[in-house]
Amino acid sequence: xxxxxxxxxxxxxxxxxxxxxxxxxxxxxxxxxxxxxxxxxxxxxxxxxxxxxxxxxxxxxxxxxxxxxxxxxxxxxxxxxxxxxxxxxxxxxxxxxxxxxxxxxxxxxxxxxxxxxxxxxxxxxxxxxxxxxxxxxxxxxxxxxxxxxxxxxxxxxxxxxxxxxxxxxxxxxxxxxxxxxxxxxxxxxxxxxxxxxxxxxxxxxxxxxxxxxxxxxxxxxxxxxxxxxxxxxxxxxxxxxxxxxxxxxxx
Amino acid sequence: xxxxxxxxxxxxxxxxxxxxxxxxxxxxxxxxxxxxxxxxxxxxxxxxxxxxxxxxxxxxxxxxxxxxxxxxxxxxxxxxxxxxxxxxxxxxxxxxxxxxxxxxxxxxxxxxxxxxxxxxxxxxxxxxxxxxxxxxxxxxxxxxxxxxxxx
Numbered sequence: 001x002x003x004x005x006x007x008x009x010x011x012x013x014x015x016x017x018x019x020x021x022x023x024x025x026x027x028x029x030x031x032x033x034x035x036x037x038x039x040x041x042x043x044x045x046x047x048x049x050x051x052x053x054x055x056x057x058x059x060x061x062x063x064x065x066x067x068x069x070x071x072x073x074x075x076x077x078x079x080x081x082x083x084x085x086x087x088x089x090x091x092x093x094x095x096x097x098x099x100x101x102x103x104x105x106x107x108x109x110x111x112x113x114x115x116x117x118x119x120x121x122x123x124x125x126x127x128x129x130x131x132x133x134x135x136x137x138x139x140x141x142x143x144x145x146x147x148x149x150x151x152x153x154x155x156x157x158x159x160x161x162x163x164x165x166x167x168x169x170x171x172x173x174x175x176x177x178x179x180x181x182x183x184x185x186x187x188x189x190x191x192x193x194x195x196x197x198x199x200x201x202x203x204x205x206x207x208x209x210x211x212x213x214x215x216x217x218x219x220x221x222x223x224x225x226x227x228x229x230x231x232x233x234x235x236x237x238x239x240x241x242x243x244x245x246x247x248x249x250x251x
Numbered sequence: 252x253x254x255x256x257x258x259x260x261x262x263x264x265x266x267x268x269x270x271x272x273x274x275x276x277x278x279x280x281x282x283x284x285x286x287x288x289x290x291x292x293x294x295x296x297x298x299x300x301x302x303x304x305x306x307x308x309x310x311x312x313x314x315x316x317x318x319x320x321x322x323x324x325x326x327x328x329x330x331x332x333x334x335x336x337x338x339x340x341x342x343x344x345x346x347x348x349x350x351x352x353x354x355x356x357x358x359x360x361x362x363x364x365x366x367x368x369x370x371x372x373x374x375x376x377x378x379x380x381x382x383x384x385x386x387x388x389x390x391x392x393x394x395x396x397x398x399x400x401x402x
Contacts, residue, residue, distance in 0.1 A: 001272055001375030001376065001378070002293060002295070002369065002375060002378060002382055002399055003397075003399055004274050004277055004278065005378070005379050005382040005383070005386075006293070006382060006385075006386055006397045006399075007277070007278040007279060007280050008277075008278035009382070009383060009386035010280055010386075010390075011280060011386060011389060011390075011394065011395060011396065011397050012280045012281070012282035012283070012395060012396050012397070013280075013396075013397045013398075013399055014396075014397075014398060014399070015398075015399035015400070015401070016399070016400060016401070017401055018401065019255065019266060020254055021254060021255050022266075022269070022271055025271035025273065026271055026272060026273065027273065027274070027277065028399075029277065029278075029279055029280075035252055035253060037332070037333055038331065038332035038333065038402065039332030039333030039334060039335075039336055039337070039343075039344075039402055040333055040336040040337075040343050040344075041343070041344060041400045041401060041402065042342055042343045042344070042346050042349070042400075043343070044336075044343075045336050045337075045339035045340035045342075045343055046339065046340045046342075048349065048352075051342055051343075051346055051349050052349050052352070052353065055346060055349055055350070055353065055398070056353075056358070058398070059285070059358075059359070059398075062282040062285070062288075062396075066279065067277075067279055068277070076252070079253060081259065082253050082257035082258045082259055082263075083258075083259060083262075084253060084258065084262065084331070084332065085331045085332045085333050086333065087259065127339070129321070129322065129341070131323070131324055131325060131334075131337065131338050132324075133301050133324050134305060134324040134325060134326050136302075161304070162305065166305070166307075169328070170305060170326065173325075173330070173334075176334075177334070177338060180334070180335045180338060181338045181339075184335055184338065184339050185339075190335070190336070190339065192333040192335055192336075195335050227328075231261070231330070231331070232328055232329065232330060233330070234330070235330045235331060236261065237261055237262050237265070237329070237330070237331030238258070238259050238261065238262050238331060239259055239260075239261050240259045240260045240261070241259075241260045241261040
C-alpha cells in the first residue's frame with residue numbers, strides 16, 4: 001500500500017514481502033516475495049552476500065518496463081509447520097491460582113539477570129549496540145515493575161505520556177531482548193525456535209511473563225486483558241489455538 | 252513454501268481476514284538508471300531513535316532515522332515475528348550498510364541521509380498523509396528510489 005502512495009508521489013519503489021497472497025492482491029508496482037520467517041526480511045544476520053543477493057534481486061525489477069511485477073526469491077529459509085515465528089506451546093499456560101510464590105520468583109529472575117550480565121555486556125561491546133531501551137527503564141527495574149502487575153496492582157506509569165500498561169509491554173520486550181541478545185552472542189545461535197524454547201520453557205524470566213499472562217487474563221483492567229487476549233505479551237500467534245483463557249476472540 | 256493455508260490456525264485466521272486494498276489505476280514511476288539512483292529505506296518495523304515517542308498500536312505517523320544516528324529501538328506491538336535477527340544485525344531490517352557498499356561499488360548512485368519507519372500493524376490507507384510528508388522529505392534530499400522493507 002505504501003508502495004502505491006510513494007509511486008504516485010513520483011518515487012520508484014520496490015518492496016520485499018512475506019505473504020504472497022497479499023502481494024498478489026495488493027499488486028505493488030515491484031515486489032519480491034521471500035519464503036522466509038517473519039522478522040528477517042534481509043534473511044540472515046551478518047551474511048553480507050546473502051543480504052546483497054536479496055537487494056540485487058529486488059532492484060533488478062527496476063529494469064522492467066511495466067508492472068505490477070512479482071518475483072520469487074530463489075533461496076528459502078525454512079520454517080517448522082508453517083510457523084512464521086516462534087509459537088509458545090498452547091499447553092504452556094499457568095493458571096492464576098497456581099502462580100506460586102511471586103516474591104521468590106522475582107528473586108530468582110534477578111539472580112538470573114545478574115548471571116547473564118557479563119555476557120550481555122560483552123554482546124553490546126561486540127555489536128556496538130543494544131536494542132534494549134524502548135521502555136527507558138533500567139534493567140534492574142524491569143522485574144519489580146512486572147511483578148507489581150502480577151500482584152494485582154496497576155501502578156502509575158513512571159514515564160510521562162505513556163500509560164502503565166503500554167509501558168509494561170515495552171518492559172516485557174526489553175526483558176526478553178536482554179536475554180536473547182545475550183544468548184545469541186554467548187551461544188552463537190541464530191534459531192528462533194531454539195531461542196524461544198530456551199526463553200519460555202527454561203528461564204525464570206519466561207515463567208515470570210507467563211505468570212503475568214495468567215493474571216492479565218483474569219484482569220478487570222480492559223487494556224491489560226486486551227493485550228493478552230491479542231497475544232501481544234506472549235507469542236501465541238503461530239499456534240493452532242485457541243489462545244489460553246479465551247476463545248481466540250481477540251483475533 | 253509457506254502460503255496462508257499452510258499457516259497454523261490463529262495466524263492463518265488473522266492474516267486471511269486482513270483488508271487487502273486495491274488500486275484501480277496504480278501509478279508507475281519510471282526508475283532512474285541504477286548509477287544515478289538515490290535510495291531511501293522505508294521500514295514498517297516500528298523502529299525509531301532511542302528517546303523518540305514509541306509507536307502506538309494504530310499509529311499512522313512515521314519516525315525519521317538519520318543515517319548518522321542508528322541507535323534504534325523497536326516499539327512494534329506485534330510479537331509474532333522474530334526479533335532476534337535484528338538484535339544481531341541492524342541490516343536485517345534496515346540494510347543501510349549493504350546499500351552504502353553497493354553505492355561505493357557503483358551498483359547504485361547513493362544512499363539518502365534519512366530513512367523512515369512506520370508501524371505495520373496500522374491501517375495503511377490511513378498512512379497516506381504521512382507517506383506524503385515522507386516523500387517530500389525524500390525529494391528535498393534528491394531521493395528517487397524507495398526500498399520498502401516490512402518485518
